[in-house]
Amino acid sequence: MNAIVFDQVSKRYGDVLAVDDLSLSIESGTTVALLGPNGAGKSTSIGMLLGLLKPTGGEISVHGHAPEQAVAAGELGAMLQDGALIPELTVKELVDLVRRLYPRPLPLDQVLELADLGELAGRRANKLSGGQAQRVRFALAVAGAPRVLLLDEPTAAMDVESRLRFWRGMHDYAAGGRTVLFATHYLEEADQHSDRVIVIARGRLAADGTAAQIKARAGGRTVRFTLGEQPAAGLDLLPGVTAVEVEAGAVTLRTADTDATLAGLYRGTTLDVRDLQVAGAGLEDAFLALTRES
Numbered sequence: 001m002n003a004i005v006f007d008q009v010s011k012r013y014g015d016v017l018a019v020d021d022l023s024l025s026i027e028s029g030t031t032v033a034l035l036g037p038n039g040a041g042k043s044t045s046i047g048m049l050l051g052l053l054k055p056t057g058g059e060i061s062v063h064g065h066a067p068e069q070a071v072a073a074g075e076l077g078a079m080l081q082d083g084a085l086i087p088e089l090t091v092k093e094l095v096d097l098v099r100r101l102y103p104r105p106l107p108l109d110q111v112l113e114l115a116d117l118g119e120l121a122g123r124r125a126n127k128l129s130g131g132q133a134q135r136v137r138f139a140l141a142v143a144g145a146p147r148v149l150l151l152d153e154p155t156a157a158m159d160v161e162s163r164l165r166f167w168r169g170m171h172d173y174a175a176g177g178r179t180v181l182f183a184t185h186y187l188e189e190a191d192q193h194s195d196r197v198i199v200i201a202r203g204r205l206a207a208d209g210t211a212a213q214i215k216a217r218a219g220g221r222t223v224r225f226t227l228g229e230q231p232a233a234g235l236d237l238l239p240g241v242t243a244v245e246v247e248a249g250a251v252t253l254r255t256a257d258t259d260a261t262l263a264g265l266y267r268g269t270t271l272d273v274r275d276l277q278v279a280g281a282g283l284e285d286a287f288l289a290l291t292r293e294s
């Protein structure tokens with residue numbers, strides 16, 4: 001069953017087409033990373049999912065309902081980039097206040113544990129550091145036990161240790177068969193913490209798959225070497241090669257299988273290859289290649 005469906009959704013702000021004919025569906029129980037450069041349309045998509053922004057065209061549904069209905073029914077929880085916290089309340093009071101607004105909230109202790117707030121329970125909200133305030137926002141997002149959790153760049157203000165703890169809490173929350181969609185710029189986070197990565201660029205879908213598939217789609221690895229005056233014809237036929245660039249005698253091959261490509265190059269051709277370099281295309285390279293392509 002689908003938790004989230006975007007059907008030909010677009011959003012225009014004046015001259016800016018922030019989301020451009022976006023269609024995708026997210027199966028219930030999956031954790032999905034929404035990846036894209038600045039201005040790609042991630043926050044706009046999350047805003048529309050929450051019913052805070054109206055699409056210019058197309059339709060969005062959450063478990064078969066319009067976003068506004070899903071929010072009203074407590075099906076959606078969200079952690080946005082800067083939600084204000086009530087300064088005079090302690091962390092515990094604030095979390096308890098919010099969870100009581102929902103029909104079937106999580107127990108208070110469980111929320112505090114998920115967000116790693118045990119030691120901060122008695123601290124007033126106006127005395128929290130940026131990273132601690134983010135943890136409280138996460139607690140408020142899960143307090144109502146929503147089936148779908150939306151996180152907009154959740155680890156932006158967190159140090160390394162806080163990040164680790166945050167992801168542990170997120171995985172614990174998702175483990176109950178819940179759906180999580182998180183926006184991030186951090187490719188490593190997408191790689192490590194999601195079942196599926198959706199890359200958007202300029203409001204359009206640039207790639208959709210597991211992190212491994214996305215790396216492979218952008219060519220996996222590159223093999224570079226110098227050929228000088230020798231002809232480069234036929235390099236695209238080497239095993240594994242997905243793209244060939246030749247510039248002034250310098251060749252760059254993108255390959256999904258480095259070993260097969262090199263074997264083919266050395267055993268299957270008579271070329272005199274110089275200055276051979278093999279570089280791993282990480283998710284970063286894949287991401288750059290994909291967002292440039294689109």
Ligand SMILES: Nc1ncnc2c1ncn2[C@@H]1O[C@H](COP(=O)(O)OP(=O)(O)OP(=O)(O)O)[C@@H](O)[C@H]1O
Nearest residue numbers: 013016017018036037038039040041042043044045
């Ligand atoms: N209220 C607004 N009015 C006009 N343009 C807007 C508004 N909100 C966003 N935009 C524009 O829409 C585009 C998409 O912005 P959005 O914030 O959704 O991207 P994003 O992927 O979340 O970016 P970032 O990673 O920087 O947070 C950008 O070009 C942005 O400038």
